[in-house]
Amino acid sequence: MTNQKQRAPKPSFTRFNRRSALKLGAGAVAASTLGAPGLLRAQSGPIRIGHLTPMTGFLGTLGGWAVEGAQMAAEEINAAGGINGRMIELMSEDSINPENGATKAQRMLEQDGADFILGEISSATSLAISEVAARNQKLFIAVGPRSDVLRGERCSPYMFCTDIPNTVMVNAVGTALQQQGMVAGKKFFTLTADYVFGHDLLAAAKNFFDANDAELIGDELIATDVTDFSPFILKVRQANPDVVCLNLAGNQVTNFVKQYAEFGLPFPMVGFNLNTADAWAAGIGNLSGTWPTVWLHTLDTPESKAFVERFQAKYDKIPENHSWISYVAMQIAAKGMMETGGAETPALIEYFESGAEFDIMKNRRAHFRAEDHQLIQEAYAFTVKETGSYDDVHDMLDLNATVPAEGTPLEAIYPSTEGLSCKL
């Protein structure tokens, strides 16, 4: 709904923007003939980071967490002296949808003096921002999108992806499901978010089912603004599967899970995508099954525990995985800038492609893969505890073993670099 409403008045905004862009452009030309403050700023002024993330719409509930994580990182970096003395200025804005996200990225890069763009959760908006970044030859650190296409056909020399891709989520949950004997010979019914992310996740899921002797007996594509799932729940019952499997996103997951619990169907539920905030929002006794995650606040490493404590001290709540990934992405960007002595795009790309390692509070360190710009890191599955065994929604999730297991190379759960459709 939100998307449609906000899309309606777009033509007039665009016209306004073009006109004001012309005026601003003229102003900028006039200013640069008077002196060269722009050049000076680039060397010694603050480093400006354009931070775009959805704060409205079906992913809007996640964006708030992302902003808090990124802001916290920026404050800590600045408190520790900034990037070789230069302070970070983080400009956080609502990306809304692909069209608005692209327009805002363009404005940030071309008018607001952003050195690069960081952020985003929606895979569709990330694709749009990636094109703007490439046109401007500026870096885009895609923090939260998980579509494989961003690391595949639509990868870009200017884009680096920090969250785990769909294939990894499927592998993480799939490994856990195999251990529970819930894959081979089982009939799966999937519900899929009807946009690039969902289609992509369904493709990854199909690969997994095919490779592991499971049968996909039905799939429903579901528009992102659907809030009532009762007709789909009836279809699930009619299909009579062994397992109901969710490839949904954002509020869709919360809505489905609550209504599935309302109907009380007997088929076990699992899913290949979930954000902790969506799980918490479902409330006690609604969610069940096994799900993937990039990070959970119960992760047992000293660095992760310290992060949770600092976050709680600052915001008085437990951090969600988008807070963590945004914090980590900011720290990775900061390390890149410190190592290369600034925010110059070619130097940063070269540094990230060099295989430099980053401490991301997990057991093993992470690095970007030069072939597709994916941050290679550990992933996890978690299982929802029995209802009644916890009182607080924050305690409902049980983190399973790390994937891949110790001793197996990290790359084992990522799409193989052989036959990779990404050409950089």
Next chain:
Amino acid sequence: MQIVFLLEQVVNGLVLGGYYLLIALGLSLIFSVGGIVNLSHGAFYALGAYVFVQLVGTLGFAGAVVISPLLVALLGILFERFVLRQFYRKDPILSLLVTFGLALVAEQAIRMIWGSAPLPATLPQEIRGSVIFGSFLFSKYRLLMLLVIACILAGIWLLLNRTSFGRVVRAGIQDPDMVAALGIRLQPYMTAVVMLGVGLAALGGAMVAPITTVHPAMGAEILTIAFVVVIIGGLGSFWGVVAAAMLVGVVRGVTVFFLPAASEASMYVLMFLVLLLRPRGLLGESIQKFES
């Protein structure tokens, strides 16, 4: 077997329509009486859900479902007295702008008070699960909701058609000047109608809070559907809105059966067709004061 599944979707659509009706009916009432298109109607629905979540811990499920709409209806008094009342006789664009602005303010206010993260809410164990009649599967809770909505609908119909209150309101809809000439002040009636409309929206919010995401933008989500229902039904028509709500629910269910990816688009196509063939809506009445 196929036909049973289709019928199941039709019946489920009727249940869903009942819930759309709660929101749309208030919207239609406020428009009929005050001539105001209340774009902030969704905000009261969201408030209903939030106040429910706030109260459910202390009052229990039933208590919170009853008290939340009453509290929001009280807020409706302020809304009518200090906002809507200024605009009954003015250019409709003004009230449109004011209520749109209010919707934005309300959404941000919810964000400031309760935070942007969704609030958890769950159904009590006793009213979970489904009942099976023959081959039909129903959620127990939705049947309960339908029962509540049917009672409320009957109550409102009686109120509008069988009481002196209803006679004044209906006369006020057609010709407020004549009502004034007869020495009746419409003002308190307006307040009551707005309270009723806003309270219905809040009841809708409170009842769906356990089965949907309770988040700040939930008001915007429902408002579009409510408008579609009112437009299809015909502005100002009680039974038109009832029929349209059921129709939208059923069309959505049937589309999910045949062409699931188009389920959200179906109601807009329906609205388009109705507007094309019958611009006044299914049962839209001619209202004198809007006709000149």
